[in-house]
Amino acid sequence: MIATGAWKDLVFKPYNYNSMGTLPEGGHLHPLLKVRAQIRQIFLEMGFTEMPTNNYVESSFWNFDALFQPQQHPAREAHDTFFLSEPALSHQFPRDYLEQVKRVHSRGGFGSQGYGYEWQEEEAQKNLLRTHTTAVSARMLYKLAKEGFRPAKYFSIDRVFRNEELDATHLAEFQQVEGVIADHNLTLGNLIGVLSEFFKKMGMDQLRFKPAYNPYTEPSMEIFSYHNGLGKWIEVGNSGVFRPEMLLPMGLPEDVNVIAWGLSLERPTMIKYGIDNIRDLVGPRVDLQMVYDNPICRLDKEPTIEDKARSVEDTWQLLSFQVERMKNEIRRLHSLVNQSRHIICVDPSTPPYSLLVLLRLVKSFASKTVSVETNLHSALPLLSSYFNYYLSTDSRDTQHGKGSADFNFSFVWKQSGEVKLSFCSSQRDIVGEVNVCRYLARIAEENSSTLTLYERKGEVKSSQIDECVDIIHSLLTTSNREKQSDLLKRVDKLLVASPFITGSSVSVADICLWSAINQLSDIDIIPLNIRKFFVRCCNHPWFAPHLSLN
Template sequence: MAEDAILGYLASHEEIPDSGKFASQHGLQQNDVVNVIKSLHGFRYIDAQDIKRESWMLTDEGKKYAAEGSPEVQLFLAVPPEGFIAKDELQKKLDPSVFKIGCSQAGKNKWVDMGKQVSRKVQHVEDKVKDLLVRIQDGQTIDKDDINSLKARKLIVAQTWKGYSVRKGPNYASKRKKVATDLTRENLQRGDWKELEFKEYNFNAKGPLADAGHLHPLLKVKQQLKNIFLQMGFEEMPTNNFVESSFWNFDALFQPQQHPARDSHDTFFLEAPSTTRQLPEDYVELVKRVHESGGYGSRGYMYDWKREEANKNLLRTHTTAVSTRMLYALAKQPFAPKRYFSIDRVFRNESVDRTHLAEFHQIEGLVCDRGLTLGDLIGVLNDFFSRLGMSKLRFKPAYNPYTEPSMEIFSYHEGLKKWVEIGNSGMFRPEMLLPMGFPEDVRVIAWGLSLERPTMILYGIDNIRDLFGHKVDLSLIKRNPICRLGID
């Protein structure tokens, strides 16, 4: 309706000088007229020039005085024409704000004598303030000095009106042509595509924002940890085998077959394939011997080692199974020091609660070199964790089947104001390393921690099920910030 009115009017007139007046004269909404003008201007049917007009409108206080009179006049009229009135009595007759402003303005105008007794100094006054406010309300113009006076008293505020003046554009027509935006199958079948006029393609227009993917908090922290390992000269181990044999997961680590961790209550064993297809037989024999009767200065566990237990397939319970394979492969080559790390998923048959899941991520690092000592392990741990922003460390002796000595790692948590356990560490036992074929002076230091715990601390998550698993809120993944660890 607004479009027809504008194009039709310009057919017989040179210009629409004021879109606001045009809208009121034709019974149209100003917003509708403005939107149509913008659209027609974009297609060059019309040329539009901005118009700005500043007008004044009354504040709530100004509207009140326009209806009831200014405070100074209200106060003047409250004083008896002949005689006087006590100031306290006068105050009771007026609104507190009216009394306060009226005293100031009436005294300034020398209309009254202000003291304990208030009396008139003149008998008649004009309410110029009210008259000015009413004139503004009626759309009349007033002097600049009067405007400044009312503005200083915060009785009026400026209001800017925006509109357009309109003339015919280079593409003017009394009716907008409908241009096609798509070439359809029907157009081609009917052959009317030859007569269609298509909308010009705007190469400068921005397309809709693509709904890009978002990194999970675990992936962000994982990448930061990878960067730390790489800065320290570590090489990442391949961790693509979730299914592992009991041999590589337990036996090669010198973990006895009767150990509680190998029970089905703690480990997920596979039904199919239930056993591994092949193992390095010469190495298996050496592992069996050290379990049963020891060697390399050890008495072993002195039990009958069973091959069928070692053959069982399972979901790996730790990434140390990967470390075992890597060390075995390293021992088959001329010795060269190595630093390895891995960050990947492991599986435990645990009851799920706010701090435990049946699957989680393990971070593991190890250093293989000649003559390493416990002091080297402590030094590497201090370097590693300081790059995570954990500079206060403590170590506590612990027991692991495949490391001796072993240490639990504690860090002081500034937020919790207490020491918290952050990982486990140790030196791999000779019973594990020497059957692989390493020289006797080669030592391996290693440590491990979970990925979920530091991520929960960094992102303020107190339930692991809100971080990992099918109950994760997808909006959390979209809005979580970039991970920043305390890297020195």
């Protein structure tokens, strides 16, 4: 018609631009695969490496024994685990590692008393369908130890098998999502921080943690999240710090910690698609139309008006609870700060220079009175007059009688080992020089509008200060030259870009570091930036009065 021009004399039906087109036929991903793809992308964005999980069959050694799970544990019974009849046993194990695992189970080691039973290799040889992908994590950590440790982050998402009774929430096989981080000096705080970031990327930004028990992690935590779509708190996973009895037999360094967490793939998928029976998600009852109608993955469910109202009410109750808890904490801290009577036991063989600096700041309050007295334990000879002179006369002493000042400090010089601060009340003792420093720094900052030693530096800076103070605590409590050198190098890196540890002003971490340097017997291991830092401190008005004590 175009070629002949006939279309000019014909009437055509108007084209309806508002009509829906016909969807082309094509394949659709199963909901589990869609959620799996998003979780995998989250791990990759966070810098994790995917572990090889292509072996569904494991030996009991890697699945249980390597994880410090005792051989008499109920999970190792046939009513919880699928054992293989052919091949029934495995025989190829790293012998040196196997002997270490046997020893720590039977007799203990690495600071543990073990389980105190006769470990049987025949039990470890039994093959099974893996009950968790943590068996793969154990293999990876052992490989990491043998190749030479380096910080690493691993993840896996794959199928596991358990002899469960089938019901609305359980299947005999499911997919486990696992994340593992291995690095030096990791803590529970690192685990909570990583979990918060991970679940935030999944659309779950309100988390709660509940103490739990796992044979191979200590401490352990169950993870709960408030889901706005469902309007309630739900358990979303388990987590913990791998035990030394699991890590040290592999050959990993003592200061290496491994944090890990896991969840099932099915649970967030059921939440996303509003499914309350797992058999509607996996198996012959799957609604194919549901698969077709959900082409993209969103981990959050669009809430109704009732859900939003319930969510607002629950959020308000949560905020009210948190505000009340914060008020109680503030009252507790004020009560702690206002404990007027303090007894501090110190050892003259390792003078706590940091306490002298902080006490000088406490005594310089404009509106507070401070009383300081010193006592010498009968087991000690005469003490150098420097310390007594400083404590009793340096800075503004109160003329009040004993116990009538705003703050009363009694120094007791005795062979006490660690510094210890005691209260004349039911308050628990504070042990360790750096922990007493933390307390005195808070007193100083609480009562001065100009000092910023700790809290007023903000949450990020306070966290950095805490981390540095913990490193310095290790420095003060170790006599190992090599470990001292490594710790000093870590602190030295922080001083490359700033005159003090966390910036341009002095914090409690700088005071503790100055004290640690004073107590080091080997000056040759101190790096260049810390030497320069020490010179800056010696010219600083806070530190200068103490030079005669060195």
